[in-house]
Amino acid sequence: MPELVLELNGQTWTLDPSRAYTLGRDPQGDVVIEDARVSWRHATVRWGGRAWVIEDHGSTNGTYVQGRRLQQLELAPGMSVHLGNATDGPKLTFSGGGTPAPGGYAQGVPQQQGQPQAAQAVAAHDAPTQQPQVGGPAGQNWGGQPQQPHPGWQQQAPQAAAPQMQQPYAPPQQYAQQPQHQQPPHQMPQQPQMQQQMAPQGVPTPHGAPAAHGGRGPQGTGGPAGGPAGGGDRSPTTFHQLALGRVMRIGRALENDLVVSDLQVSRHHAEFHASPDGRCEIRDLGSHNGTYVNGQPIPKSGTVSIGPQDIVGIGHSTFRLVGDRLEEFVDTGEVSFSARHLTVKVDGGKVILNNVTFGVPEKSLIGVIGPSGSGKSTLLRALTGYRPADSGEVLYDNRNLYKQFAELRQRIGLVPQDDILHKELKVRTALRYAAKLRFPGDVAEAERNARVEEVLAELKLDIHADKRVTSLSGGQRKRVSVALELLTKPSLIFLDEPTSGLDPGMDRDVMQLLRGLADDGRTVLVVTHSVAELQLCDKLLVMAPGGGVAYFGPPEEALNFFGYDSWADVFSAFENYRDYDWMGRWQGSQHYQMYAADIDAQLPQQDPYAAQHQAMQPTKLQKPQSWGSQLWTLMRRYISVIASDRSFLVLSFVTPLILGFVSTLMPSDYGLTAPPMKTNGDAGPILLILAIGACFSGAANSVRELIKERVIYERERATGLSRSAYLMSKVIVLAVVAAIQGVLMCVVGFIPRDLPEEGLLMNNPAIEMALVMIALGGTSMMFGLIISSLVKTSEKTMILLVLFAVVQVVFTGILFKLYDSPGVEQFAWLMPSRWAIAGLGTTVELGRLMPQDKKDPTNTDPLWDHSLDQWAMDVGILLLMGVLCYFVVIRLLRRHEPEIMRE
Numbered sequence: 053m054p055e056l057v058l059e060l061n062g063q064t065w066t067l068d069p070s071r072a073y074t075l076g077r078d079p080q081g082d083v084v085i086e087d088a089r090v091s092w093r094h095a096t097v098r099w100g101g102r103a104w105v106i107e108d109h110g111s112t113n114g115t116y117v118q119g120r121r122l123q124q125l126e127l128a129p130g131m132s133v134h135l136g137n138a139t140d141g142p143k144l145t146f147s148g149g150g151t152p153a154p155g156g157y158a159q160g161v162p163q164q165q166g167q168p169q170a171a172q173a174v175a176a177h178d179a180p181t182q183q184p185q186v187g188g189p190a191g192q193n194w195g196g197q198p199q200q201p202h203p204g205w206q207q208q209a210p211q212a213a214a215p216q217m218q219q220p221y222a223p224p225q226q227y228a229q230q231p232q233h234q235q236p237p238h239q240m241p242q243q244p245q246m247q248q249q250m251a252p253q254g255v256p257t258p259h260g261a262p263a264a265h266g267g268r269g270p271q272g273t274g275g276p277a278g279g280p281a282g283g284g285d286r287s288p289t290t291f292h293q294l295a296l297g298r299v300m301r302i303g304r305a306l307e308n309d310l311v312v313s314d315l316q317v318s319r320h321h322a323e324f325h326a327s328p329d330g331r332c333e334i335r336d337l338g339s340h341n342g343t344y345v346n347g348q349p350i351p352k353s354g355t356v357s358i359g360p361q362d363i364v365g366i367g368h369s370t371f372r373l374v375g376d377r378l379e380e381f382v383d384t385g386e387v388s389f390s391a392r393h394l395t396v397k398v399d400g401g402k403v404i405l406n407n408v409t410f411g412v413p414e415k416s417l418i419g420v421i422g423p424s425g426s427g428k429s430t431l432l433r434a435l436t437g438y439r440p441a442d443s444g445e446v447l448y449d450n451r452n453l454y455k456q457f458a459e460l461r462q463r464i465g466l467v468p469q470d471d472i473l474h475k476e477l478k479v480r481t482a483l484r485y486a487a488k489l490r491f492p493g494d495v496a497e498a499e500r501n502a503r504v505e506e507v508l509a510e511l512k513l514d515i516h517a518d519k520r521v522t523s524l525s526g527g528q529r530k531r532v533s534v535a536l537e538l539l540t541k542p543s544l545i546f547l548d549e550p551t552s553g554l555d556p557g558m559d560r561d562v563m564q565l566l567r568g569l570a571d572d573g574r575t576v577l578v579v580t581h582s583v584a585e586l587q588l589c590d591k592l593l594v595m596a597p598g599g600g601v602a603y604f605g606p607p608e609e610a611l612n613f614f615g616y617d618s619w620a621d622v623f624s625a626f627e628n629y630r631d632y633d634w635m636g637r638w639q640g641s642q643h644y645q646m647y648a649a650d651i652d653a654q655l656p657q658q659d660p661y662a663a664q665h666q667a668m669q670p671t672k673l674q675k676p677q678s679w680g681s682q683l684w685t686l687m688r689r690y691i692s693v694i695a696s697d698r699s700f701l702v703l704s705f706v707t708p709l710i711l712g713f714v715s716t717l718m719p720s721d722y723g724l725t726a727p728p729m730k731t732n733g734d735a736g737p738i739l740l741i742l743a744i745g746a747c748f749s750g751a752a753n754s755v756r757e758l759i760k761e762r763v764i765y766e767r768e769r770a771t772g773l774s775r776s777a778y779l780m781s782k783v784i785v786l787a788v789v790a791a792i793q794g795v796l797m798c799v800v801g802f803i804p805r806d807l808p809e810e811g812l813l814m815n816n817p818a819i820e821m822a823l824v825m826i827a828l829g830g831t832s833m834m835f836g837l838i839i840s841s842l843v844k845t846s847e848k849t850m851i852l853l854v855l856f857a858v859v860q861v862v863f864t865g866i867l868f869k870l871y872d873s874p875g876v877e878q879f880a881w882l883m884p885s886r887w888a889i890a891g892l893g894t895t896v897e898l899g900r901l902m903p904q905d906k907k908d909p910t911n912t913d914p915l916w917d918h919s920l921d922q923w924a925m926d927v928g929i930l931l932l933m934g935v936l937c938y939f940v941v942i943r944l945l946r947r948h949e950p951e952i953m954r955e
């Protein structure tokens with residue numbers, strides 16, 4: 053068996069076939085490579101039986117031979133392998149082939165430093181006696197023969213190593229080789245220009261020299277290899293020894309065996325059990341944000357066996373079992389991100405996102421531009437999991453976002469185009485409520501507040517902390533939205549048109565902010581219409597009409613790629629040549645070869661845990677807070693919002709007073725009663741005014757409440773907000789408002805009126821009637837919420853509110869006789885005003901006061917019968933309607949949630 057000599061940075065190692073050698077940044081590995089682009093355990097070199105083999109461990113930045121990313125390769129003498137970057141990553145050169153030296157070598161120990169490999173190399177079949185001991189005296193070498201690649205070995209190299217990428221750029225005629233595409237505008241490919249300007253750093257130019265590149269951050273395609281799901285192969289932050297038969301508890305509290313300072317983790321989060329027989333289990337301790345195995349939540353307080361292949365996720369940390377110790381990886385944001393073959397179809401099969409592939413290394417800022425309707429928002433929804441693509445995958449740190457959404461969603465921040473804050477609140481207050489909702493229930497207020505202050509300082513918002521959001525400029529407001537998302541330290545941040553509506557100065561300010569976020573160790577993707585600050589991005593993705601990629605690469609090369617001087621021209625070309633195959637043009641380009649072909653060529657990731665996924669139940673997304681705690685926080689926040697909206701407060705309490713007063717303007721001799729044997733036709737209209745007033749004010753309070761918060765709701769829902777807690781918070785607060793309004797209206801409306809001497813349920817008829825008015829206000833409020841969850845824009849709510857109020861007037865049963873009118877009578881049963889007037893009518897004996905059948909005064913409305921049973925039925929049905937409305941709203945709210953959240 054031949055030994056292999058590995059050379060790196062002037063050091064050499066002689067590798068013995070009897071064992072495997074690990075390469076990476078791990079100081080305990082065999083070949084330690086101190087380069088940030090190299091993963092902790094990057095690759096292994098071993099004797100494969102017939103040849104030496106290098107195997108990538110799913111490293112973040114890849115292993116390359118002749119520019120091509122590889123998982124596994126048989127090595128040939130003279131072959132060079134780059135780690136971490138195809139061109140300028142640390143270069144390993146392999147040579148050798150001798151048999152083991154007598155007495156063995158100090159394997160894996162670097163040989164003397166500074167000796168050029170060529171001087172040390174041994175021909176493939178050199179006699180072992182010619183080789184010095186590894187680590188021998190300085191100055192000794194292996195015979196001083198320059199290494200000659202062995203022709204036989206060269207032939208063993210698999211096809212995968214074919215030097216495709218090493219070829220110089222294709223000639224300018226490249227685009228002309230696409231006859232199937234419609235011809236683009238005349239000035240389009242200006243290839244000679246491209247040849248000078250498009251080459252990114254480190255990629256061979258026709259002259260073999262690396263071309264200059266103005267972009268930032270790590271270069272290369274950046275896409276992760278299709279390595280094992282879960283965790284990639286980033287540097288373990290720490291190791292923890294697992295004692296057999298012992299328990300290792302993980303959590304935020306100091307008394308844990310493993311203390312994790314991450315607010316996403318509960319105080320006592322989970323326990324690792326290592327049984328004496330070597331098996332290991334993870335048990336969730338009722339954590340708020342959940343414990344995940346291979347991206348799937350384990351049941352609350354449940355236990356799952358884990359093996360070396362499993363990745364346990366707790367907050368920002370992942371753990372992997374390696375022998376008798378745990379490797380902990382802390383996600384500090386420096387992870388790669390890629391999308392592969394994302395395709396979205398809508399009803400009817402129309403493709404609105406077409407096979408989008410791109411990838412970026414850590415710390416990248418990616419700009420996404422494209423004409424209106426080119427699928428930018430669709431892409432954003434696909435990348436965030438809000439609306440997963442119909443095919444394709446999104447890989448975050450080599451983990452499939454769609455399959456592991458439950459865990460990975462916590463690492464994603466999304467800043468939608470509309471602000472996700474209640475504008476009425478002060479900046480600090482808004483962030484504190486958001487922190488309360490997003491952090492686990494056991495995070496103390498002081499801890500949460502400290503994090504809020506940290507984020508305020510990071511985004512230089514501390515001087516604005518006590519201002520109301522509404523008083524901030526557009527750029528500052530966007531900063532607050534970003535701050536909110538940063539609370540939970542996401543590694544990936546997506547922004548949808550953050551600069552829309554901002555002046556150029558603020559546009560730059562926001563883009564620089566995003567640049568800073570990426571530089572601090574996050575991946576930031578921004579969809580934008582503004583092209584002024586694109587040079588701040590590392591990579592630019594240009595979407596073409598039809599939802600395909602027209603370009604992906606450095607922003608400074610993009611205009612040359614299209615052959616235009618300005619983006620306005622490029623977008624005009626998109627518009628004027630809609631049928632042109634922009635995507636085909638991109639895929640035929642050298643930029644595609646450099647920046648996307650690698651990722652495109654990779655097969656979809658196999659999910660080795662698919663069987664486990666199906667077995668794991670439940671897969672419901674964890675909520676950081678209990679239902680009750682969320683409800684309480686939401687109610688407090690809602691009350692704060694209402695309290696800071698003075699005009700709403702004034703209107704809410706003045707309106708019922710006015711309506712009550714208006715009802716008193718109607719002259720009536722007997723008020724809401726009448727002497728025996730007398731009728732009182734005024735009683736009906738008085739009740740009608742009061743009831744419609746309650747209907748109107750109840751619905752008016754709620755009709756805008758859901759639509760105006762839709763974006764906030766969608767975002768919070770994705771972070772674990774309970775749908776029912778959200779709706780219940782609205783219902784409770786608005787019901788209290790409706791109750792106060794009902795009481796005010798009754799006080800003003802009833803005081804000047806004569807009322808019956810006693811009620812059916814209680815002695816005081818005014819209180820009995822006020823209860824009906826409150827029930828009517830509450831039910832109308834629920835109808836308002838239905839309207840609010842149905843409409844697409846706030847403006848439409850007003851029309852529907854008026855419609856609702858008018859219909860209620862008609863179907864009270866006061867204006868005309870409803871009973872004994874088949875069809876109309878049944879339709880009226882659907883109206884809350886019908887049951888409310890009936891409830892009020894039973895108390896005041898409306899059937900007697902206002903007979904509707906002139907021929908037969910005893911033929912009265914059966915719903916107005918003066919009996920306690922009838923009163924209970926009228927009020928009961930009114931309340932039941934409110935309850936039914938609640939379920940209707942719950943159902944409608946689902947439509948406004950991220951698709952992946954719709955349980």
Ligand SMILES: Nc1ncnc2c1ncn2[C@@H]1O[C@H](COP(=O)(O)OP(=O)(O)OP(=O)(O)O)[C@@H](O)[C@H]1O
Binds near residue numbers: 399424427428429
């Ligand atoms: N649910 C849907 N059903 C049918 N067509 C849809 C649907 N959603 C989006 N589309 C269409 O898909 C295309 C892409 O829409 P998308 O909103 O992603 O574009 P965009 O680039 O974000 O546009 P803009 O810049 O105007 O926001 C548009 O033509 C849009 O009309």
